[in-house]
Amino acid sequence: MREQFKILLGYPGALIPQKWFIRASGQDLIFPFYHAVSDQFMPHVAYNYRVRTRKRFNKDLDFLLKHYEPVGLDELKAPGRGGKRKKPAMFLSFDDGLSEIHDVVAPVLISRGIPAAIFVNTDFIDNRDLFYRYKSSLLLDRFESIKYSPAVTEIMQSRYHLASSHKRCVKEFILSISYKNKKELDAVARLVDLDFETFLKVKKPYMTLQQLNELDDRGFYIGSHSKDHPLFSEISAEERKIQYRESMEFLHTELGIDYRIFSFPFSDNGVPAEFFREISSEDSPGVEASFGTRGLKKDTVSFHHQRIPMENGTVPGNILIRGEYIYYLLKGLFGQNEVKRL
Numbered sequence: 447m448r449e450q451f452k453i454l455l456g457y458p459g460a461l462i463p464q465k466w467f468i469r470a471s472g473q474d475l476i477f478p479f480y481h482a483v484s485d486q487f488m489p490h491v492a493y494n495y496r497v498r499t500r501k502r503f504n505k506d507l508d509f510l511l512k513h514y515e516p517v518g519l520d521e522l523k524a525p526g527r528g529g530k531r532k533k534p535a536m537f538l539s540f541d542d543g544l545s546e547i548h549d550v551v552a553p554v555l556i557s558r559g560i561p562a563a564i565f566v567n568t569d570f571i572d573n574r575d576l577f578y579r580y581k582s583s584l585l586l587d588r589f590e591s592i593k594y595s596p597a598v599t600e601i602m603q604s605r606y607h608l609a610s611s612h613k614r615c616v617k618e619f620i621l622s623i624s625y626k627n628k629k630e631l632d633a634v635a636r637l638v639d640l641d642f643e644t645f646l647k648v649k650k651p652y653m654t655l656q657q658l659n660e661l662d663d664r665g666f667y668i669g670s671h672s673k674d675h676p677l678f679s680e681i682s683a684e685e686r687k688i689q690y691r692e693s694m695e696f697l698h699t700e701l702g703i704d705y706r707i708f709s710f711p712f713s714d715n716g717v718p719a720e721f722f723r724e725i726s727s728e729d730s731p732g733v734e735a736s737f738g739t740r741g742l743k744k745d746t747v748s749f750h751h752q753r754i755p756m757e758n759g760t761v762p763g764n765i766l767i768r769g770e771y772i773y774y775l776l777k778g779l780f781g782q783n784e785v786k787r788l
């Protein structure tokens with residue numbers, strides 16, 4: 447809803463020069479982020495976000511590079527230390543560790559000289575397991591593309607006490623399955639003969655350790671996106687610590703990553719300030735930068751940066767970015783363009 451409102455604002459915003467937005471808001475460092483870029487249909491991703499085609503991704507980059515200078519981690523840690531920037535800046539990042547990052551995105555970024563951070567779920571590297579929301583998406587795609595006999599949806603209705611056996615009701619149920627009861631997705635998959643193991647083996651949706659090593663060598667930053675992608679506000683403080691520490695330790699041991707950057711799975715919404723304190727001071731080494739997904743917004747935590755989701759199907763990147771700026775300026779009128787934490 448809020449995303450649609452921002453897009454609505456973005457279209458008239460296209461009439462105003464981008465420079466004006468940057469000057470009026472003072473926001474001269476932005477954080478656009480993506481998951482994948484592909485010209486192929488990605489059934490595991492399709493119901494989660496609408497990825498860019500190569501052409502649209504390049505168009506986004508054309509716009510971004512026209513107005514922003516791509517920067518690396520050093521600039522985030524010590525803004526301006528590398529000398530005064532000629533242009534406003536952007537820090538690009540990619541979540542979930544999908545194989546398209548290695549195959550499609552990295553060659554584009556290398557050829558255009560753009561640094562970027564790649565955030566991976568360490569349990570999924572080498573296709574050892576599949577994010578539960580990707581399982582949901584594969585199931586929804588199954589129900590969309592194959593006409594099952596009514597017996598299948600009737601079993602679903604009685605097993606899960608659904609209001610009806612209608613396909614729409616079944617799909618809503620699949621989408622409602624959360625991290626805590628994600629095992630149900632495996633049960634539903636068995637019912638419709640969908641084998642996630644085979645999908646992992648044949649499709650290889652994730653990058654391998656070797657590919658990540660290669661990208662590390664090419665200068666990409668590799669960070670953690672947790673172990674297996676829970677919503678951080680829904681798990682306990684202890685679980686949050688385990689998700690963070692074990693994924694960081696994995697990156698250190700397996701890839702030799704000696705810095706810590708972290709992007710919150712889904713959102714940082716509802717994550718207490720205490721967690722930020724822990725990862726910055728109690729842990730060693732402390733986190734250098736962490737990232738949320740709330741669009742253009744300031745944050746009271748100095749090392750935490752809110753990123754702009756760039757995957758909205760066919761909506762051009764310049765509209766998405768301008769919509770974010772107008773929304774930011776509007777919220778600023780009410781003093782609400784900063785994330786505050788308890």
Ligand SMILES: [Zn+2]
Nearest residue numbers: 541542711712
């Ligand atoms: Zn993610």
